[in-house]
Amino acid sequence: MIKATHKRLERINEMIAPHSEVLVLGCETCTGICLVGGEKEVARMAANLRLLNRKNGGKKTFTEGVVRRQCEMEFLDGAASLINDADAVVSLACGVGMQAIAEHFPNMPVYPGNNTAFLGLSPELGLFSERCVACGDCLIDRTGGLCPIARCAKHLFNGPCGGSVAGKCEVSPDVPCIWQMIVDRMMRLGQLSKLEDIKGIRNWKTNDAVGPRAYIREDLRSTPPKLDSVVMKPVAPKGGAA
Amino acid sequence: MQQSTAPVVQPPCQNECPIHQDARGYLAAIARGEFDRALEVVRETNPLPIICATICSHPCENKCRRGKVDLPLSIRALKRVAVEQGKSPPPAKPKAQRSQKVAVIGSGPAGLTAAHDLAHLGYSVTILERDAAPGGAMTNFVPIYRLPREWIKRDIDAITALGVTIKTNHELGKNVTIADLKKQGFNAILLAMGLPVSRTPGVPGENSEGVMLALPFLRSVNQEGYRLPPDKMVIVVGGGNVAIDVARSALRAGAAGVRMVCLEAPHEMPASPWEVEEAKEEGIDINCSWGPKQIIVRNGKLGVLECKKVKSVFDAQGRFNPSFYEEQCTLIEGDIIIMAIGQGSDLKMLPDMGVNLNERKQLVFDAKTMTTSQEGVFACGEVTTGPGSAVRAMSTGRRAALAIDGYLKGEKVVFTEPLPLGELAPEVVNGVKRIERNVVPAQDPALRVKNFNIADLGYDAVLGLKEARRCLNCGNGAHLIEEKCIACLTCVRVCPYNVPVTRNGKVDIRVDQCQACGICVAECPVNAIGFRMPGVEDIPQRIETAMKGSKQELGFYCSYDSYYLRGVNTQGMIGIPCLAKIDTKHLLKAFELGAERAFLAGCMDADCPFTGNLEWAQRRVDTVNSLLKDAGLGEGRVKMLKVEPDQFKNLTQLVAAAFQPKEAPKG
Ligand SMILES: Cc1cc2nc3c(=O)[nH]c(=O)nc-3n(C[C@H](O)[C@H](O)[C@H](O)COP(=O)(O)OP(=O)(O)OC[C@H]3O[C@@H](n4cnc5c(N)ncnc54)[C@H](O)[C@@H]3O)c2cc1C
Ligand code: SF4
Ligand code: SF4
Numbered sequence: 084m085i086k087a088t089h090k091r092l093e094r095i096n097e098m099i100a101p102h103s104e105v106l107v108l109g110c111e112t113c114t115g116i117c118l119v120g121g122e123k124e125v126a127r128m129a130a131n132l133r134l135l136n137r138k139n140g141g142k143k144t145f146t147e148g149v150v151r152r153q154c155e156m157e158f159l160d161g162a163a164s165l166i167n168d169a170d171a172v173v174s175l176a177c178g179v180g181m182q183a184i185a186e187h188f189p190n191m192p193v194y195p196g197n198n199t200a201f202l203g204l205s206p207e208l209g210l211f212s213e214r215c216v217a218c219g220d221c222l223i224d225r226t227g228g229l230c231p232i233a234r235c236a237k238h239l240f241n242g243p244c245g246g247s248v249a250g251k252c253e254v255s256p257d258v259p260c261i262w263q264m265i266v267d268r269m270m271r272l273g274q275l276s277k278l279e280d281i282k283g284i285r286n287w288k289t290n291d292a293v294g295p296r297a298y299i300r301e302d303l304r305s306t307p308p309k310l311d312s313v314v315m316k317p318v319a320p321k322g323g324a325a
Numbered sequence: 326m327q328q329s330t331a332p333v334v335q336p337p338c339q340n341e342c343p344i345h346q347d348a349r350g351y352l353a354a355i356a357r358g359e360f361d362r363a364l365e366v367v368r369e370t371n372p373l374p375i376i377c378a379t380i381c382s383h384p385c386e387n388k389c390r391r392g393k394v395d396l397p398l399s400i401r402a403l404k405r406v407a408v409e410q411g412k413s414p415p416p417a418k419p420k421a422q423r424s425q426k427v428a429v430i431g432s433g434p435a436g437l438t439a440a441h442d443l444a445h446l447g448y449s450v451t452i453l454e455r456d457a458a459p460g461g462a463m464t465n466f467v468p469i470y471r472l473p474r475e476w477i478k479r480d481i482d483a484i485t486a487l488g489v490t491i492k493t494n495h496e497l498g499k500n501v502t503i504a505d506l507k508k509q510g511f512n513a514i515l516l517a518m519g520l521p522v523s524r525t526p527g528v529p530g531e532n533s534e535g536v537m538l539a540l541p542f543l544r545s546v547n548q549e550g551y552r553l554p555p556d557k558m559v560i561v562v563g564g565g566n567v568a569i570d571v572a573r574s575a576l577r578a579g580a581a582g583v584r585m586v587c588l589e590a591p592h593e594m595p596a597s598p599w600e601v602e603e604a605k606e607e608g609i610d611i612n613c614s615w616g617p618k619q620i621i622v623r624n625g626k627l628g629v630l631e632c633k634k635v636k637s638v639f640d641a642q643g644r645f646n647p648s649f650y651e652e653q654c655t656l657i658e659g660d661i662i663i664m665a666i667g668q669g670s671d672l673k674m675l676p677d678m679g680v681n682l683n684e685r686k687q688l689v690f691d692a693k694t695m696t697t698s699q700e701g702v703f704a705c706g707e708v709t710t711g712p713g714s715a716v717r718a719m720s721t722g723r724r725a726a727l728a729i730d731g732y733l734k735g736e737k738v739v740f741t742e743p744l745p746l747g748e749l750a751p752e753v754v755n756g757v758k759r760i761e762r763n764v765v766p767a768q769d770p771a772l773r774v775k776n777f778n779i780a781d782l783g784y785d786a787v788l789g790l791k792e793a794r795r796c797l798n799c800g801n802g803a804h805l806i807e808e809k810c811i812a813c814l815t816c817v818r819v820c821p822y823n824v825p826v827t828r829n830g831k832v833d834i835r836v837d838q839c840q841a842c843g844i845c846v847a848e849c850p851v852n853a854i855g856f857r858m859p860g861v862e863d864i865p866q867r868i869e870t871a872m873k874g875s876k877q878e879l880g881f882y883c884s885y886d887s888y889y890l891r892g893v894n895t896q897g898m899i900g901i902p903c904l905a906k907i908d909t910k911h912l913l914k915a916f917e918l919g920a921e922r923a924f925l926a927g928c929m930d931a932d933c934p935f936t937g938n939l940e941w942a943q944r945r946v947d948t949v950n951s952l953l954k955d956a957g958l959g960e961g962r963v964k965m966l967k968v969e970p971d972q973f974k975n976l977t978q979l980v981a982a983a984f985q986p987k988e989a990p991k992g
Pocket of ligand 3: 802820824825838839840841844845
């Protein structure tokens with residue numbers, strides 16, 4: 084899922100300087116789950132902003148709200164009166180949710196309370212790690228189910244670099260070399276020979292080379308949608324992946 | 326009235342108690358030093374609190390879930406703490422009175438409980454007791470070194486204060502009949518006559534001089550101050566609690582020595598293990614697996630009990646049916662033999678009054694309705710169940726009272742039994758901190774056999790508090806508010822006892838397994854965890870109240886330490902049942918409401934019954950300090966104080982000292 088962290092309080096305070104009625108709006112999905120967007124985080128953030136404001140002699144008021152998913156217009160509609168009553172929103176969602184507010188409430192300033200960090204998981208309490216870059220053309224069938232784009236510092240496709248020492252990446256001794264992990268795993272799976280297929284140059288069109296991406300589920304539509312991004316089609320890139 | 330048919334689920338201690346006392350509730354109150362409240366909880370279900378606090382056979386302890394971890398809570402001794410330290414009065418007499426009258430025959434625990442309950446239901450109740458003093462076996466037979474008579478009187482006085490009349494020296498069948506009672510206007514009659522007769526084994530020589538029976542012996546020692554002639558060796562026949570009482574009473578009554586003889590092997594003895602242990606401590610010699618064969622009289626004086634070796638006590642069906650090696654015999658020397666092999670009823674007057682007995686001379690009785698063969702005549706206590714414990718007799722008294730109430734109102738009464746919480750799962754047991762059971766202080770065995778003073782001294786308040794803190798608060802902790810849960814799995818990962826689990830893609834906080842530590846409640850990011858134990862969900866309101874009147878400082882203390890805070894002015898401070906239930910949002914709220922600083926005062930790690938709680942509390946203090954620092958409000962505005970029990974009295978100074986070195990600039 085999407086993982087995020089809080090922005091520094093001072094930064095948020097600067098953003099809301101011109102406003103007097105600020106809504107801190109949380110999201111109960113991805114950022115809720117990574118513990119920066121739920122009801123309690125909203126309360127904490129609002130309390131902290133109030134304290135800072137009071138210390139600075141400010142007269143701002145801060146309201147609090149959460150929606151199930153900030154990235155859904157229907158859920159935002161449910162919070163419309165809360166949003167419209169404010170004169171700015173500090174969003175504790177990810178960048179997607181924040182932009183959903185910006186799009187859905189054209190006259191409402193929205194400010195990021197979080198930094199969207201990456202797509203990842205929480206392997207244990209209090210740790211969040213990146214696993215995927217949403218490249219649009221998943222290749223982990225050929226790398227033992229582990230992604231070298233997300234997890235190799237150099238995004239190497241065909242094995243480790245010379246900096247892989249004793250299973251660690253040269254970037255940091257805390258980071259395992261993903262290529263070591265890939266090789267170990269494929270050995271266990273009896274699929275090591277797959278690595279002998281050299282992967283050619285990748286077509287990065289599915290990633291970000293084309294501009295903002297969109298896709299359409301034709302089976303769910305009878306009329307073409309109003310497009311806002313480049314529609315992605317399954318392509319057979321030169322590298323052979325599809 | 327519409328009644329819920331769902332069975333009530335109770336902690337195992339409460340469920341096992343025949344009168345379902347809320348042990349968890351009064352233990353929790355004791356743990357917070359609220360002794361008045363503890364006694365109030367006891368009184369809610371128990372009309373004989375002092376008697377039970379002293380001699381109850383405490384079946385609750387057998388089922389206490391801490392028994393799976395180390396040793397059960399010392400629940401009876403804690404009830405004694407409640408009755409000795411608490412000051413709350415018994416529940417007041419109801420205003421609404423009914424016109425009907427009930428006569429109760431016998432003033433033992435069963436009759437007294439029924440009378441108490443009937444009085445609370447508004448009936449006018451008269452107890453007829455054939456003895457000179459009320460109390461049944463408690464008064465007549467239970468040794469005074471286990472239950473001082475003044476204590477029994479206090480319980481009984483509370484019942485007569487409800488308007489119950491006790492007529493002593495009134496014997497059914499002698500002074501009055503059932504027909505007389507009905508003529509006198511009693512609408513229902515309850516037989517609670519107990520088992521007042523000692524049984525005998527039927528061996529040759531048992532009628533010799535020097536052979537006594539348990540109940541008359543106990544009665545004369547207790548009531549009449551009977552003492553044995555000097556230098557007599559006493560043999561007690563029997564292996565139950567009554568036999569132990571006889572043996573220990575004989576020692577105190579001047580026996581040179583006491584030998585017990587019983588059919589059962591040590592592990593089969595019906596006496597409670599702790600009673601056996603106490604008897605051994607006092608030097609009583611227990612001879613197991615021997616049955617009396619004959620009593621041999623020499624020179625006109627009793628001298629020897631001949632016994633035969635027991636082959637087995639129970640038959641293949643598990644029924645009491647002893648068999649012997651007839652040739653394997655032994656002689657046990659003694660001057661006095663006291664037979665303590667069981668008690669029976671004395672109901673011979675009943676058939677003439679139209680109340681039927683069966684072929685075994687037992688009362689014809691229907692336990693579903695508590696009725697006898699005669700309309701309007703009910704029964705309860707040991708006369709219906711056979712020998713057992715006082716508390717079980719009390720529970721039947723309670724049922725009888727309800728049955729009579731139904732009868733007099735013309736309503737059908739259906740008794741439903743509550744269910745116990747499930748067993749503790751092994752993975753939960755593993756996480757629970759082991760805490761030694763506190764030994765209940767007792768008189769030194771060598772000294773106590775020389776007097777009739779109460780042997781068991783009971784816990785003092787401090788020891789009681791320590792013991793009560795061992796309670797696992799079964800079923801009184803966290804529960805999931807499903808519609809708020811976002812399945813972030815934080816609770817699953819923070820719980821030291823593995824209570825929350827995932828099931829079918831959802832989180833399940835297993836209410837019956839929860840240890841009520843509170844860590845998850847404060848860590849849940851969406852407030853999706855509720856808490857049953859009082860004093861947790863209302864923290865925000867209490868902060869608001871405490872912060873009224875522009876306070877500068879807000880203190881939170883662990884309510885488990887509140888006893889140690891007696892004498893310290895805790896007004897305006899907030900007691901929390903373990904500091905790990907404080908959430909960062911609570912602390913920030915205090916600052917929003919104008920606090921300049923806050924502190925958490927709790928116990929030392931070694932005293933905390935929970936696993937990791939103080940660490941979590943500290944973490945929240947650190948988090949809030951860093952948030953406040955970010956808000957430009959200075960550093961170290963919240964302090965966590967771990968206080969030695971004997972230092973709580975100096976709390977004010979400790980707090981001042983904690984904030985002393987680098988007092989943060991005022992925000
Ligand atoms: C020596 C001894 C020690 C015990 N120790 C314990 C212990 O430590 N803990 C525990 O839980 N239990 C103990 N018990 C068991 C406990 O005493 C009984 O379970 C309990 O007293 C039974 O209560 P009850 O009301 O049914 O009968 P009882 O207590 O026997 O009361 C019956 C009453 O009815 C009266 N009565 C009988 N016939 C008539 C009549 N015809 N007219 C008027 N009144 C009549 C009797 O005088 C008596 O007062 C002990 C029992 C004995 C004998
Ligand atoms: S731990 Fe406490 S609540 Fe649980 S069974 Fe024992 S006394 Fe009862
Ligand atoms: S209150 Fe404590 S024991 Fe109960 S589920 Fe939460 S963390 Fe676990």
